[in-house]
Every structure is written in C-alpha cells, then in structure tokens.
Amino acid sequence: MKIHEYQAKELFRKYGVAVPDGGVAFNVDEAKKVAQTLGGYPVVVKAQIHAGGRGKGGGVKLASSLDEALAFAEEILGMNLVTHQTGPEGRIVKKVLIEQGLNIDKELYLSILPDRATRKNIIMVSEAGGMDIEKVADETPEKIIKVYVDPLAGLSAYHLREVAFGLKIPSGAMKPFFKLLQGLYKMFSDYDCSLLEINPLVLTKEDNVIALDAKVDVDGNSLFRHKDIMKYRDVDEEDPLEYEASKYNLNYINLGGKGNIGNMVNGAGLAMATMDIIKKAGAEPANFLDVGGGADAEMVENGFRIILSDKNVKGILINIFGGILRCDILATGVVAAAKKVGLNVPVIVRMEGTNVEEGRRILSESDLELVSAVDLQDAAEKVARIVN
Amino acid sequence: MSIFVNKNTRLLVQGITGKEGQFHTRQCVEYGTNVVAGVTPGKGGQKMDEVPVYNTVKEAVAGADANTSMIFVPPPFAADAIMEAADAGVELIIAITEGIPVMDMLKVTNFLKNYKCRLIGPNCPGIITPGECKIGIMPGPMHKPGGPIGVVSRSGTLTYEVVHQLTMQGIGQTTCIGIGGDPVNGTDFIDCLDAFEKDPETKGVVMVGEIGGSAEEEASEFVKENLSMPVVGFIAGITAPPGRRMGHAGAIVSGGSGTAEGKIEAMERCGIHVCDNLGTLGQLCTKVFT
Numbered sequence: 310m311k312i313h314e315y316q317a318k319e320l321f322r323k324y325g326v327a328v329p330d331g332g333v334a335f336n337v338d339e340a341k342k343v344a345q346t347l348g349g350y351p352v353v354v355k356a357q358i359h360a361g362g363r364g365k366g367g368g369v370k371l372a373s374s375l376d377e378a379l380a381f382a383e384e385i386l387g388m389n390l391v392t393h394q395t396g397p398e399g400r401i402v403k404k405v406l407i408e409q410g411l412n413i414d415k416e417l418y419l420s421i422l423p424d425r426a427t428r429k430n431i432i433m434v435s436e437a438g439g440m441d442i443e444k445v446a447d448e449t450p451e452k453i454i455k456v457y458v459d460p461l462a463g464l465s466a467y468h469l470r471e472v473a474f475g476l477k478i479p480s481g482a483m484k485p486f487f488k489l490l491q492g493l494y495k496m497f498s499d500y501d502c503s504l505l506e507i508n509p510l511v512l513t514k515e516d517n518v519i520a521l522d523a524k525v526d527v528d529g530n531s532l533f534r535h536k537d538i539m540k541y542r543d544v545d546e547e548d549p550l551e552y553e554a555s556k557y558n559l560n561y562i563n564l565g566g567k568g569n570i571g572n573m574v575n576g577a578g579l580a581m582a583t584m585d586i587i588k589k590a591g592a593e594p595a596n597f598l599d600v601g602g603g604a605d606a607e608m609v610e611n612g613f614r615i616i617l618s619d620k621n622v623k624g625i626l627i628n629i630f631g632g633i634l635r636c637d638i639l640a641t642g643v644v645a646a647a648k649k650v651g652l653n654v655p656v657i658v659r660m661e662g663t664n665v666e667e668g669r670r671i672l673s674e675s676d677l678e679l680v681s682a683v684d685l686q687d688a689a690e691k692v693a694r695i696v697n
Numbered sequence: 698m699s700i701f702v703n704k705n706t707r708l709l710v711q712g713i714t715g716k717e718g719q720f721h722t723r724q725c726v727e728y729g730t731n732v733v734a735g736v737t738p739g740k741g742g743q744k745m746d747e748v749p750v751y752n753t754v755k756e757a758v759a760g761a762d763a764n765t766s767m768i769f770v771p772p773p774f775a776a777d778a779i780m781e782a783a784d785a786g787v788e789l790i791i792a793i794t795e796g797i798p799v800m801d802m803l804k805v806t807n808f809l810k811n812y813k814c815r816l817i818g819p820n821c822p823g824i825i826t827p828g829e830c831k832i833g834i835m836p837g838p839m840h841k842p843g844g845p846i847g848v849v850s851r852s853g854t855l856t857y858e859v860v861h862q863l864t865m866q867g868i869g870q871t872t873c874i875g876i877g878g879d880p881v882n883g884t885d886f887i888d889c890l891d892a893f894e895k896d897p898e899t900k901g902v903v904m905v906g907e908i909g910g911s912a913e914e915e916a917s918e919f920v921k922e923n924l925s926m927p928v929v930g931f932i933a934g935i936t937a938p939p940g941r942r943m944g945h946a947g948a949i950v951s952g953g954s955g956t957a958e959g960k961i962e963a964m965e966r967c968g969i970h971v972c973d974n975l976g977t978l979g980q981l982c983t984k985v986f987t
Contacts, residue, residue, distance in 0.1 A: 394940075423799050425880040425910050425947070428806045446952075460803040501800045530946065531798035533773055560944045564936075577878060577944025578852020578907055581933040582975050585957075588936045589974060597937070599944040602834070602853075630854040630861070632836040633720075661861060663836055685858075686976030 310527045311359040312541040315406045317523035320500070320538075324492035327485070327519045331408030333357065340382035343407040344375055351410035354381040356402040359546040361524065362392030364440055368402060371410060378407065398565070403545055411519060416509035417476055418442050418453075419490075421497045429457040430497070432468065432490070434476050438509040464494045481516035489518050500538065501531030550615050557611040560599040563619070568595025570692055571616035571625040573609070575600050575634055583628045586685060590693040595622050602633050606642035613650045624695040626688060627658045636660045636668030644675040655680055655695055659688040698898035699826035699872040700847065700889070701789060701815065702765065706830045709734040709763035709787070711754065711770050711778045713745050718769035721793075721834050722748065725767070728831040734761035754785035765789040767823065767832050775819060776801035783812040790883070791832050792819035799946070802881035809883070816883025820946070822853040822875035833875070835860075841869035846986060847893040848873040849886055850905035851912075851945070855933060859905055862979030868986060871899045878945030880909065886916035894924050901927045901986045903978075904969070906960055908934035909948045913960040921967035927985050930969040931978060932960045 315333040322328060330347055334340035344352055356368030363369050368390045372378035382405050391399035418438035424431045435453045437445045445452055454475040456468050469487050478486045489510075497505045506524040513519060527538060544552050554561030560577070564584075570592040574580035577599045584594035596616060600608050616625055629639050643658060659682040660668050672679050682688035708725070712718040713735025722745065726732050734757040735745050741752030751757040754766065766787045770778040775794040782790045797819050809816055817824055823833010828842025835857060841864040848863070848870055850856040856875050863870060871893070876884050886904060893899045902924070906913035913932065920928050935957040937943045939950040950956050964971050970985045972978045 423803055423881070428803050428881060430803070443952075459807060460800065461807045498800065501798050503799060528799050530772060530796045531800065534798075562938075562941055562943065564938060574854075576852060576854030577948060578850070578855030578905070578933050579858060581907060581937055581943050581948065582855055582858075582931075584936045585933060586975060594936055597943055630857045632854065632857055633834060662839065662857065684976065686974075689974075689976055 310529055310532065310542060311546070312525050312527065312538065313357045313359065313543065314355065314523050315357055316541045317525040318520070320496055320525070321492070321520055321523060324496040326489050326492040326496070327517060328523070329408040329411060329519060329521065331406055333404055333406050334382065335404050336386065337379055337382050340405060340407055341375070341379055344378045347407070347409045350374055352378050353408045353410055354378055354385060355406040355408065356385050356388070356390050357404045357406055358390055358395070358400045358402055359543070360392050360394035360400060362394050363390065366390050366392040368392070382407070400546070411511060411521070412514040413511045414514045415512040417512065418508045419493070419510045420504065420506035421494060421502065422504050424457070427457060430460055432456045432458065432472055432494070434472055436476055442508055458494070463498070464491065478518075479512070479516060482512055482518055486518045489520070500535055501528040502526065503528045550618060554611070554615050557608060558601070559608060559612055559615070560601065561615060562597040564594055564596055567593045567621070568619070569593050569621050569623045569696060571595045571619065571622045572628065573598050573600060573612045573616065573625065574628045575602060575604060575630060579628065579630060583626065586689050587626060587692055590689040592692050592696040595619050604634055604639065604642070606645045609639070609642040610646035610649055613646050613652070617650065617654070622654060624654050624692065625656045626692055627656065628685070628688065629660050631660060631662030631665065631668070635664045636662060637664045637671060640668035640671035643679070644671060644677060647677050647679070652677070657682050657688055657691045659685065698896050699829065700892040700896050700899070701817070701872065701874070702824055702826050702830045702832060704731070704829045706765050706832070707731055707733045707761070707763050708765050708767060708832060709736060709754070709757045709761065711736045711766055711768045711782065713737055713748065713750060713769070714740055715769055719745060721769065724837070725831050728837040730830050730832060734763050754781045754787065758785045758787065763787065765832065766791070768792040768794055770794060772796040772798070776805050779805050779816060780808055783809055783814045787814060789815050789817070791817045791821070791823050792883070793821065793823060793834060794818075795820040797879065799881055802879060806881055806883065815888075817874065818877040818882060820879040821877030822856060824872065824874045826872045827870050835873070835875070839864055840873065843869040844871040844898045845869065845900035846982070847871050847889070847896070847899045847902045848905070849889040849902065850875050851878050851907050851947070852905060852933065855905055858975065859903055859931070859978060863903070863982055866979040866983045868982055871896060878907070878947055880947035886912050887919045890916060890919055890924060894926065899926065901929070903929045903931070903982065906930070906932045907945065907948050908932070908937050908943065908950050908957050909945070909955040911955065914963040917963040917967035917969060920969055928969045929972060929978070929982055929985055930964040931972045931975060932957045932964070
C-alpha cells in the first residue's frame with residue numbers, strides 16, 4: 310500500500326527523522342494558512358500523488374512570496390500531472406504539501422528495501438541524489454553504495470559507519486545522520502515497508518540532515534498488524550474498477566488502453582499465461598483477473614460486471630482449471646451470472662479438471678450463447694475470430 | 698523414485714482443525730498419503746477423523762514420529778508455525794499459506810539456516826509424487842504415476858495445466874513441486890533441478906516460471922552447467938505491465954528487471970527448450986522427451 314509524502318513525513322516525525330516544517334492543503338485557503346505558519350520564504354509547493362517524477366512534470370514549485378505560493382497552489386491543485394510513473398493518462402492532483410525552503414548544501418539519495426535474492430534488507434545510498442537517480446543507477450552503478458542488514462540481527466553500528474563514510478557525511482553532521490538512519494530503519498521494520506525512499510535527503514549549510522522527500526510503500530500482506538495506517542489509504546489514487554474489485558476479494562488489474570478481450574481465470578500464474586495467449590492470438594488483454602480457488606457465482610457475477618464496464622471489451626475468455634473449485638459449480642455460477650448481468654459480447658469458456666464433463670453439459674444446455682473451447686489452443690483460435 | 702516425498706513420508710498437518718486444513722487433509726488421506734498427526738494449539742488429545750491432534754509440533758514428532766509438515770496456519774501465525782516445525786526436528790516443511798508478510802519470510806529463511814530442514818513454499822500448491830504421496834491442494838487424479846518427468850513451478854493452477862497436458866500426452870511424472878509465488882521462499886528452482894538430476898527415475902524436467910526476480914535466470918545457468926537431461930521451460934507474464942504485482946506477491950517487473958523477455962532469453966541461451974505457446978506445451982514435451 311502506497312502512502313503520500315505528507316503521510317510518510319508524519320511517520321518520520323514520530324521516529325525522530327528530521328523533515329522540513331510544513332503541512333498539507335486541500336485548497337488554496339488551507340495553503341495560505343499553512344504558508345503563514347512557516348518561518349518566511351521561500352516555501353515549496355508540492356503535488357501529492359502516488360507517483361514519482363513530480364518535479365519534472367511541473368508538480369513541485371519554489372515560491373519566494375505568499376502571493377507566488379498561492380498562485381502555485383492554485384495552479385497545481387486540480388492539474389492533471391503526467392510523470393514517467395503515472396503513464397500518459399496522468400493523475401489529478403487533489404492536495405499539495407507546503408513546506409519551508411532550506412539552505413541546501415548537498416542532495417543525497419537513501420532507500421531501504423527487502424532483497425529477495427540475499428534475504429536481507431538493503432540500505433542503498435548515493436552522493437548523486439536528486440532528480441536523475443534512475444539515470445545514475447543505469448549509467449554509473451558504482452556511485453550507488455549498498456549495505457546489507459541481516460533481518461534477525463538488525464541494524465548495527467558498523468552499518469551506520471559504512472553508510473555515513475560512504476556518503477562522505479561531514480563530521481559535524483555525523484551524529485544527526487546516525488539518529489536519522491536509526492529512526493528510518495526502525496520505521497522500515499516496524500511498518501513492514503516494501504520500500505522506504507528519500508530522494509533527496511539533504512545536507513544543509515548548517516550541518517543538518519533533513520528528509521526533503523519521502524516515499525513509503527507498505528507490504529499489503531502485513532496490514533493486519535498495521536491497522537493504524539489504514540487511515541492513510543487514498544482510494545482517489547486507485548483505479549476505480551480495481552477498487553471496486555477489491556471489495557469483492559477479486560484480484561483485478563485494469564490493463565487499460567487498447568485491451569479488447571477481457572478474461573477471468575483462477576490462479577495468478579494461469580491468469581498471466583491466459584493474457585499472453587490472448588496477445589498471441591492477435592488480440593489485446595483488457596485485464597488481469599484472478600478469481601482464486603474459492604470462486605462462487607457471486608464472484609463470477611461481479612467479475613463479469615467489472616470486465617464489461619470497460620467499453621473496449623469485445624469478448625471475454627473464461628479459463629478455469631478446476632481443482633478444488635469444481636467445474637460444475639463454476640458452470641452453474643457462470644450461467645447464473647451471465648443471465649443476471651445480460652451479456653452483450655461473446656463469451657468463450659474453457660474448463661478443465663474436476664467434473665469437467667458435467668460442467669460442459671451445464672453450459673451447453675443453457676440458452677446462453679457461450680462458446681465452449683476444448684483446450685487452450687482452441688480457446689486462442691476462438692479469441693482470434695472475435696477480433697478479426 | 699522421486700524427490701523429497703514418497704510412500705515413507707510421515708505427514709503432520711499444522712492447522713488441521715481449520716476449514717481448509719480439514720478439507721485438504723482428507724483429500725491427502727484419500728490419495729494415500731500417510732497422515733500421522735495434526736497440530737492445533739489447545740486441541741491436543743482430540744482427533745480429526747482418525748488423525749490424533751497434538752498441542753505442539755514437538756509432541757506430534759515425539760508421539761507420531763512425523764518427519765514432514767504441511768502448514769495451513771493463517772498468515773499472521775504462519776511464520777511462527779514454520780519455525781516451530783523446524784525447531785521440533787521436522788525435515789520437510791510445506792507451507793501452503795498465502796499472504797505471509799515479506800519481513801516474516803526474511804526472518805524465517807534466515808532462521809532456517811541453523812536447521813537441517815527444507816521449506817517448500819509458502820503460497821504454493823504443495824508437492825506430489827504421483828501414486829505415492831500428495832501433500833498440498835492440487836487435484837490428485839490428473840497426475841500420471843511412474844515418471845519419467847519432473848515438474849517445478851512458481852504457480853498453482855498453471856502447474857495443473859502443465860501436468861494435465863503431460864498426462865494427456867501419456868507422459869507420467871516422478872514428482873511435481875510448486876515452489877510458490879512469493880518473493881521470498883524456501884526451496885528454489887535450483888534445489889529442485891539438482892534433486893531431479895540426482896533422481897535415477899527422472900529423465901527430463903518441465904520448469905514453469907513467471908515475471909519478477911531473477912530465479913529463472915539463475916536456474917537457467919544451473920541447467921547449462923549441471924543438467925544432463927532435457928528441460929522444457931515456460932514463462933508467464935509477457936503481457937504484464939511493469940510496476941504492477943500480478944496476483945502473486947513476487948510477480949512484478951521493477952526497474953526493467955524480472956521481465957519475461959529476459960527470462961526467456963536466458964533459458965534459450967542455456968539450452969532450455971522454451972515453449973512460447975502454452976496451448977502446445979504438451980506436444981513440445983512429447984517432441985523433446987520421447
């Protein structure tokens with residue numbers, strides 16, 4: 310679960326991690342109030358969306374007066390911000406963070422994330438922080454320092470030293486830097502972060518170390534023990550169809566754009582493979598939808614509704630490998646759901662596994678125009694016929 | 698022959714009295730698996746059908762001589778259950794549970810380094826040696842006993858699809874293993890490939906991967922260096938968009954790494970017969986293996 314920069318900074322404060330003074334504003338009036346509480350100008354106006362690259366997209370502005378700050382807030386609030394992470398469709402900005410400007414001496418990069426290959430947590434830092442960190446990682450990976458932390462033993466003093474000397478932190482800033490890194494690592498562990506990233510982390514001319522930015526992603530599987538951050542979930546940042554699907558425990562991803570064949574599958578791996586088959590048949594998959602092992606008529610019905618609300622969809626492929634989920638039960642569910650939803654596009658059903666004969670009989674005896682496919686190859690050919 | 702499990706396996710089930718645990722324990726017993734014990738804290742002394750239930754794994758190992766555990770414990774308690782099994786001396790742990798936090802699995806996999814035990818999963822369908830022993834949630838009847846092909850996969854139903862196509866072609870299986878769709882798991886592709894290579898009955902392997910991480914790339918190198926038998930490979934997720942988790946927690950393309958293209962390229966470079974059309978995987982296997 311991604312959270313906003315201003316929310317991440319609230320957590321930072323709790324962990325003793327220095328952040329600039331500031332506050333969030335949902336409209337220009339609120340922006341004015343926040344700006345007036347800060348200790349003079351410049352102030353920074355930052356769009357709050359769940360995507361990086363905001364500065365380059367025009368969503369971060371430095372204002373040297375109150376009037377200018379309010380003009381920027383007016384401009385950014387409601388704008389459709391397009392960055393390399395939002396995709397071409399962009400994201401509407403609904404809130405801005407107003408912050409005190411700083412006397413920046415140096416911009417650093419810092420992130421902490423779990424590493425699946427080494428089974429350790431990695432602290433990744435670079436002296437080359439700022440907007441072009443992705444370019445640095447690509448072209449000069451030697452400028453990125455990685456320090457691995459054993460998740461059982463935790464953060465030790467030598468990790469702190471390796472990171473600090475690697476970043477050439479001046480001696481006057483050493484102590485605040487250690488405190489910052491300890492706070493960040495504790496927060497990373499406490500909140501099961503799948504990513505904690507600060508870019509830039511700034512050294513000020515006064516030898517302070519301050520998190521100018523904050524990007525935090527919390528492992529969705531861990532939310533049962535982090536009820537306190539559920540209040541940070543922002544459904545405005547989620548795809549409306551995906552949000553709808555999540556209410557019915559459907560694992561759905563809207564692929565958007567050119568997709569013209571919807572699909573409904575049990576199991577994530579088979580669902581991905583089914584998308585690939587649709588593409589290979591000359592069509593474009595419109596979605597990923599894993600109904601899981603315990604799909605019932607209600608889930609199938611909701612799946613149909615969600616897929617069909619995408620107007621580009623010209624046909625649907627249902628691909629179910631019945632194991633625990635028996636084919637006859639699924640077929641009954643498909644027939645009931647199809648009648649209720651009222652299908653206006655062809656539906657190809659490919660079923661295999663437990664009780665498949667009974668399942669096929671139920672489909673063929675229904676008065677619905679369901680196209681039965683005997684195997685995956687047959688299903689692919691039938692998909693091709695819809696789009697050609 | 699087979700790898701990891703066979704008719705001598707003595708299975709205990711952690712979470713045996715829960716809805717899922719009960720259902721799948723019965724399916725395993727019906728298939729012929731030797732289920733000797735169950736564990737549910739607080740329900741020691743009871744029975745689930747004919748299976749004695751214990752309070753702790755230590756008691757189950759001492760009382761029923763169990764050497765393998767299947768875990769159906771819910772995500773908040775699953776990491777604890779895995780560590781309990783390891784500490785009780787269980788040699789093989791199969792964690793079916795989906796949704797365990799990554800941080801828990803990082804700790805568990807580091808914890809297990811101090812024990813001589815193997816973890817399969819989590820978030821996996823389990824392992825089956827057809828005709829001998831089924832541990833997990835896969836449908837038993839579609840498998841064909843007697844080998845000669847081993848199957849290893851990160852997925853559940855996609856593995857069923859592959860096994861079904863093999864059986865339809867008349868090709869039997871030695872052992873089929875789902876290693877799970879999580880980013881941090883116990884047994885990996887290389888462990889399974891190595892075991893298949895050492896199994897005298899296994900004459901070829903089907904390896905089913907998907908986007909995310911670099912396990913398939915590393916396994917491909919291992920195949921090139923160490924396997925004397927042919928390997929057929931398949932990768933799911935060519936059409937998956939970058940930055941999105943495709944159902945499985947581990948299935949994500951990030952920063953240009955973990956792509957299907959990269960994995961397919963690595964497989965081909967290492968002499969693996971890559972199947973580019975799942976609909977014809979069975980035919981390809983017939984061509985390669987017979």
